Amino acid sequence: MSTKLPGSSLQQASADGRFHRQDSAFRDVIKNGSRFEPERGRYHLIVADACPWAHRVLLVRHLKKMDTVPDLLPVTVVDSFLGPEGWCVGSRQVDCPFVPGTGNHIPGHEDKMFLREFYLAADPSYEKRPTVPVIWDNKLGTIVNNESSEIIRFLDTAFDEFLPEDVRGITYYPEDLRAQIDDFHSWVYPHINNGVYRAGFATTSEAYEEAVFPLFEALERADKLIGDKPYVFDDRLTEADIRLYTTIVRFDPVYHGHFKCNIQQIRGGRYPHLHRWLRTLYWTVPGFKETTNFASIKAHYYGSHKQINPTSIVPVGPIPPIEPLDN
Ligand SMILES: N[C@@H](CCC(=O)N[C@@H](CS)C(=O)NCC(=O)O)C(=O)O
Structure with a gap:
């Protein structure tokens, strides 16, 4: 076997050293009366287990028990390695640490x-980076949506008629909390969710510091806001928890080292409320542990971003990747 490691086209920063996330191109919605009617056997979800944006969608799918309804929204998981040709849905062996996905079982597209x-089938002129998550429509042969913040909103209600009774009508974006949830996202997205990427993909110290200091201020703010409550908004699990969780659970295992977000860890005592909230979700709320794949998360980031980690060596720590609830 060759020892040569695959290269990466993951130079994500622009000329000024800053990382700018591209806008998502597909923005349709599955709903009754639209081109994309809720149906069984029609839609597929494509995700990477490593990806915090895709993880939001996996969580909502699990919380709404869509995984219990055959053919409602089957999942294809890509390999953890993101190489020069982008995400691989076909399970291919590469010469670096990686965790294989599920392979591609989307009927008619197995090749x-x-x-x-899939992006080119949906739009032959597509020129941006193909990203996960994706909702693929096998009936029209196109992508419905590739923007996680929108996907989790319509999955909240789109398939309710097919779901077990106890989850019908459950929403993670309830009317009476919308303004507060929107306000929460307005600082959590730029400084935490995207903040870790802005720090990690920066190619100048200036751009890195511009992201990393506000990130830690925002973690402090989140810790204070959560306080002794079970969730961000008291005893109600909302998309605020979902969207914050997928970044915080990756923090100590990956962002702290790989993305140089190393002023503090989430563990260790500086963020006692955030740390307890994280462990409560992971250890006690069904869906959080099941959708969190630490092996894939670590293999993806450390193995794929050769511009940051040229050896692709995956550090063994922290051990454990998440601490027990009663620590
Ligand atoms: N705005 C998108 C962002 C998705 C995104 O950036 N996904 C990353 C993985 S974490 C991706 O697929 N990157 C592929 C690439 O950069 O080539 C969303 O929230 O859905």
Whole structure:
């Protein structure tokens, strides 16, 4: 076996050293009366277990028990390695640490090897980076949506008629909390969710510091806001928890080292409320542990971003990746 490691086209920063996330191109919605009617056997979800944005969607799918209804929204998981050709849906062996996905079982498309082939089938002129998550429509042969913040909103209600009774009508974006949830996202997204990427993909110290200091201020703010409550908004689990969780659970295992977000860890005592909230979700709320794949998360970031970690060596720590609840 060759010892040569695959290269990466993951130079994500622009000329000024700052990371700018691209806008998502597909923004349709599954709903009654639209081009994308709620139906069984029609839609597929494509995710990477490593990806915090895709993880939001996996969580909502699990919390709404969509995984218990056959053919409602089957999941294809890409390999953890993101290489020069983008995400691979076909399970391919590469010469670096990686965790294989599920392989591609989307009927009629089993020969597709890379995610970009789905993007090009949906839009032959697509020129941006093909990203996960994706909702693929097998009836019209197109992508419904590739923006996680929108996907989790419509999955909240889109398939309710097919779901077990106890989850019908459950929403993670309730009317009476919308203004507060929107306000929460207005600082959590730029400084925490995207903040870790802005720090990690920066190619100048200036751009890195511009992201890393506000990130830690925002973690402090989140810790204070959560306080002794079980969830961000008292005893109500909302998309605020979902969207914050997928970044915080990756923090100590990956962002602290790989993305140089190393002023503090989440563990260790500086963020006692945030740390307890994180462990409560992971250890006690069904869906959080089941959708969190630490092996894939670590293999993806450390293995794929050769511009940051040229050896692709995956550090063994922290051990354990998340601490027990009663620590
Ligand atoms: N705005 C998108 C962002 C998705 C995104 O950036 N996904 C990353 C993985 S974490 C991706 O697929 N990157 C592929 C690439 O950069 O080539 C969303 O929230 O859905």
